[in-house]
Amino acid sequence: MAADSPLSSQLGPPACERDAKALHFIEETTSHADSVQDRVLTEILTRNSQTEYLRRFKLDGATDRETFKSKLPIITYEDLKPEIHRIANGDRSAILSAHPISEFLTSSGTSAGERKLMPTIKEELDRRRLLYSLLMPVMNLYVPGLERGKGLYFLFVKSETRTPGGLLARPVLTSYYKSDHFKTRPYDPYNVYTSPNEAILCPDSFQSMYAQMLCGLLQRQQVLRVGAVFASGLLRAIRFLQLNWPQLTQDIETGALNPKLTDHSLRECMDKILKPNPELAECVRHECSKDNWEGIIARIWQNTKYLDVIVTGAMAQYIPTLDYYSGGLPLACTMYASSECYFGLNLNPMCKPSQVSYTIMPNMAYFEFLPHEPHSFGFPRDSPPKLVDLVDVEVGKEYELVITTYAGLYRYRVGDILRVTGFHNSAPQFHFVRRKNVLLSIDSDKTDEAELQKAVENASRLLREFNTSVVEYTSYADTRTIPGHYVIYWELLGKDSANSPTDEVLKQCCLAMEESLNSVYRQGRVADNSIGPLEIRVVKNGTFEELMDYAISRGASINQYKVPRCVNFTPIMELLDSRVVSSHFSPASPHWTPERRR
Ligand code: AMP
Numbered sequence: 001m002a003a004d005s006p007l008s009s010q011l012g013p014p015a016c017e018r019d020a021k022a023l024h025f026i027e028e029t030t031s032h033a034d035s036v037q038d039r040v041l042t043e044i045l046t047r048n049s050q051t052e053y054l055r056r057f058k059l060d061g062a063t064d065r066e067t068f069k070s071k072l073p074i075i076t077y078e079d080l081k082p083e084i085h086r087i088a089n090g091d092r093s094a095i096l097s098a099h100p101i102s103e104f105l106t107s108s109g110t111s112a113g114e115r116k117l118m119p120t121i122k123e124e125l126d127r128r129r130l131l132y133s134l135l136m137p138v139m140n141l142y143v144p145g146l147e148r149g150k151g152l153y154f155l156f157v158k159s160e161t162r163t164p165g166g167l168l169a170r171p172v173l174t175s176y177y178k179s180d181h182f183k184t185r186p187y188d189p190y191n192v193y194t195s196p197n198e199a200i201l202c203p204d205s206f207q208s209m210y211a212q213m214l215c216g217l218l219q220r221q222q223v224l225r226v227g228a229v230f231a232s233g234l235l236r237a238i239r240f241l242q243l244n245w246p247q248l249t250q251d252i253e254t255g256a257l258n259p260k261l262t263d264h265s266l267r268e269c270m271d272k273i274l275k276p277n278p279e280l281a282e283c284v285r286h287e288c289s290k291d292n293w294e295g296i297i298a299r300i301w302q303n304t305k306y307l308d309v310i311v312t313g314a315m316a317q318y319i320p321t322l323d324y325y326s327g328g329l330p331l332a333c334t335m336y337a338s339s340e341c342y343f344g345l346n347l348n349p350m351c352k353p354s355q356v357s358y359t360i361m362p363n364m365a366y367f368e369f370l371p372h373e374p375h376s377f378g379f380p381r382d383s384p385p386k387l388v389d390l391v392d393v394e395v396g397k398e399y400e401l402v403i404t405t406y407a408g409l410y411r412y413r414v415g416d417i418l419r420v421t422g423f424h425n426s427a428p429q430f431h432f433v434r435r436k437n438v439l440l441s442i443d444s445d446k447t448d449e450a451e452l453q454k455a456v457e458n459a460s461r462l463l464r465e466f467n468t469s470v471v472e473y474t475s476y477a478d479t480r481t482i483p484g485h486y487v488i489y490w491e492l493l494g495k496d497s498a499n500s501p502t503d504e505v506l507k508q509c510c511l512a513m514e515e516s517l518n519s520v521y522r523q524g525r526v527a528d529n530s531i532g533p534l535e536i537r538v539v540k541n542g543t544f545e546e547l548m549d550y551a552i553s554r555g556a557s558i559n560q561y562k563v564p565r566c567v568n569f570t571p572i573m574e575l576l577d578s579r580v581v582s583s584h585f586s587p588a589s590p591h592w593t594p595e596r597r598r
Contacts, residue, residue, distance in 0.1 A: 010425075011347065012141040015190075019137035026134060026347070029363050030427035034391045036362040041065060044366060044406055051094045053083065053410065069387065074370070074402060074411045077109070077116050084117050090165025096408030097121055103168040105175060105339040108444035109415065109435075110518040113451075114596050117169060118339040121407045127364060128172075129181045131342045134361075135334045135349075136190045142350045143305050147189035149224035151308070152216040152301065154237045155193075155200045156208055159527065159594040169596075172339045173229065177201060194219045198269040205528060207261050209240050211270055214248055216301070217284055218273060223301040226326075227308030231318035232443040232484070234309050236530055238296065238325050239482040245288035253281035295327030306330040311353045312432045314441040317479045317568075319353055336432065340414060341365045341405050347424055357421040357429035362390060365406070369399035372417050387411075393420045393428045400436070439566045440477045442484040443530035445521040449565050455516035456488070459509040466505065467495040472544035475566045476573065478535070483524075485532035488513065489576050491544050503584055510534045510586035522592035533586035543579040550575060 010027060014020040029036055045063040048054055057071045073079075083095050088104065099121040106115035140146060157177050160170030168175075176182055183197055193200075199211035216223060228234040241248070247258050255276030261267055287299050298304060304326075311319050311331050322331060332349040335342070336358035344360040360367055368387040393399060401414045415437070418430035440447040452475060460470045469492070476487045494500045501509075514525060514534050524531035548561055550572065567573060 011138070014137060015140035015144070015147075019140055022134050022137035023141075026138075026361075027425065029361060030359065030425040033362040033426040034389070037366055037390050038065070040363060041068065041366040041404065044404055047406075048094075048096075048098050048408060051096055051098055051408065053096050053408070065389070068404075069368075072411050074385075074387070074413060076413050076415075077111050080409075080412070081111070084119065087119055088117060088163035088165055088167065088169075090163075096410075097406075099123065099406075101167065101407075103170070103175060104163060105172040106169050107339040108171075108520050109446060110520055113518045115169075115520060116339075117163070118172075118409075119407055120172075120175075124405075124407055125176070125179055125181055127406070128176060128337075128342050131335065131337070131345065131361060131364065134345055136188075138345065138347055139332070139334065139349055140190065142348075143225075146224055146305075149303060150192045150194045150219060150222045152194045152212075152219075152223045152226045153308070154209065154212055154228040154233055155195065156205060156233075156528075157201055157203060158523075159203065161594045161596065172337075194223060196269050196273070198263075198266045202263050202266050204263060207263050207266060209237065210244065210248070210258065210261060211266055213237065213241060213244070214251060214270070215273060217248060217252060218277070218280070220280070220284075220301050221303065224303055224305050225308050225332075226297055226301055226304050229310065230443065231309045231311045231315040231322055232530060234307065235318060235321055235325070235482050238293075241288065241296075242293065245284065249281040249285045249288070252276075252284065253278050294324055297325050298327040298329060304329055306332045306350065308332050308334060310335075312336075312356050313434060314438065314446075316353065317477065321479065321482075336360075336430075338414060338416075340409055340412065341403050341407075343367075343401075344430075347429075357431055359424045359427050359429045360390065362427055366404040368402040368404075368411065369393050369418075370402055370413070372398040372400050390428060391426050395420045395422060398433060440475055440486055442477055442479065442486070443524050443528065445518070445524050445531060447486070447517060447521060451516070451518060452488075452565060455513040456490075458516045459512040462505055462509050462512060463492070463501055466499055466501045468501055469493050472563055474544075474547075474564055474576070476568060476576075477566075481532055483530050483532045486534045487537055488534065489537050489539050489543075489580075491539050491541060493541070503582070506536055506538065506582070506584040507587045510536050510584055511588055511590065514586050514590035517590070519592065519597070522590045526589045526592040535586075536584045537576070537580045538582045538584075539576060539579040540581055543576065546575060546579070547572065 011023050014023050042063040049061050059071055087095060087101055096119060101119040102122045103120060104117040105120050107118055109116050157174040158171050160168055160174060163169055177200055194215045195212040199208055202208040251258055255274055257267060257270050257274055284300060307326055307329050310333050312333050330350050331353050333346055333356045334349050335345045337343055342364055344358045346356055347359050367390045370385055370387050387402060398417055398419045401416045401418055403412050403414060404410050416435050417433040419433050420428050421431050422429050437448040438446045439449050439452055456470060456473050470490050471493045472491045474489050478485055478487045544563060551561055552558055
C-alpha cells in the first residue's frame, strides 16, 4: 500500500501508513531545520533556566541564540567533571538539568582511564525511540518485503554499576534494551528479531551469543537481514560460529540445549523454541565444516538482503573482512548516535560505505559546529572561535560537533569531526570523518597517543634490569585476526648483550601495557572478548631510521619528521614486518571489574 503523503515524495513512496507518518516527520523536520533548532534551544533553556549551571553564566532567562552564544562557554567533559562528580555522589539539586538525572550513560570515550559518565533524563528514551522508529520506514523505501521475514541481530547488554550516590551507570544500549520501550515493544512486522528478549538481556556474554546464534540458525530461512551495532560485533559472531558450530548443530539435531547455558529464564525460553531438526543440523554442519568460509553468511542465511552494521569511522577497517564472510552483501549504516545524544540517520542506507552521510535530525538537540582546522591545537581563550549553526554549515567543510541537550550538556564538544556532503531540505548531511585523538581502536575501545605513551613507559620499566630501553615505538590495530588486537613495534637498545630480555619478560611487558590501558580496552579484553591479547614485535636496530628515510623519500621534511605513533600504510607495515626479530603476546588477561577506579 502506498500511502498518500505529499511531503514524502522526495524520499519515495512509503510502504505503509506508519511509514508515511515517519517519512512525513523527516520531511517536516528537515524542511524547517532552523525553526526546529530555535524551538529546541528555547525549550532547553526555558526548562533549565533555574539550574545552577545556567544561572552561573547569568543567562537570566534569555533563550535567544545570540545571548546563549555570548554567555556560555564551549566545554569538554573535563570542564564538567566537578558537576558530574557531585551528581554521581548523590547531589540531587538541579545542577545541569531541571529534570532529575535518571542514570548515567557510560561512554566508550574515557577520562583518566575510566568511561565518561553522561547524565541523562527519562524523556531522552523517547527521543531515542523516535530516532529508531524512523530507521525502518527509510529502509523500506530501498528494500521491499522486509515484513515477510526477520532480522538476525546480535545485541548485548553489558555490566552496570551504581555511583556512590546510587545512580545506575551503564552503556546507552544496555539502558535501552532493559527499558520497557524495548522489552514491551508492540509487535511490528517490519522489526521482528530472531533473538528473544531473554537472549539479548542475558548478562553472560557467552550464553547470550550462543542463544542468539542458535535462534538465528533455527530460523535461517526467515532471516532477511543480519546485523550488530558495529562491524566488529558481527565479526565476533562469525568467529563464535566458527568455534561453536559442532555444539550448536548437535543441539539442533537432538533438540537438547547445551548444558553450558545455565541462565534459568534463557533455558526456559529456549526450551520452547528448540525442537530436534536433524535436516537443518546437517545443512548447517555441511556449510560450517568446509575449510573455506568465504560467503558463509550468505550460504547459511540464504535470504539475507543486507548486513545492518556500522562500518563508518573506525569500523571501516572491517569492510574487507565483512565482504569476505558475506560474499559481498550490501552493508547498511543506518544511524549516527552517542551516549550524549542520538544525532541522526542515513537517508540512503543502501549506498556504498564510502558514500554514507548522516542527516542530523534537528529535533534531537541544539547543534553547533566548530570549524575544524586540521593542524590547529585548541583555540586561544581570548578569541573564541565562531561556531556555525546547523543550517549554516558549508558543503565540503569539516567541523567538530558541539551539542546542547535536553539532559543538560551545554555547548559540549563531542569530539567527532564531520564533513558536510550536502543537504536534505535544509538539514545538512555529514560524512563521519573521525573521532579526535584516537590512535588505536579495535571495538569500542579508543586509545589515544598519551595513553599509548604511558603504557609503553610503564612496560619498559620491566626492561631496566636488563639495561635495555625502548628507543622507538609505533603501533598498529591488527584486524586480520578475529578478534583484532593491538600490535606495538619496539626497537630496543640493550647495553648488555649477554643479558637481554627473555621472551617471558617481553610477554610481561605486553601485559603491563594492557594493565595501563583504559577500562574500555580492558573490558573488551576481559568481559567482551572483543579484543585479542596485545602483541609486541621487536624490530631490528635501525628500523625506525629506515622508516624516517622512507618518509623523507616521499617528501616529508627532515626537520619536522616525527615518528608516527600508529601506522597502517601497507609499504610501512611491510617494512616494519620484514624487520621483526621476535614477537610476544600478552600471556594473561589484564585486570578489569565493572567498578570504576576512584
Ligand atoms: P559512545 O559514546 O560510546 O556511545 O560512542 C559514540 C561515538 O561512537 C560517537 O561519538 C562516534 O565517535 C562513534 N559513532 C557512533 N555512531 C557512529 C557511526 N554511525 N559512524 C561512525 N562512528 C560512530
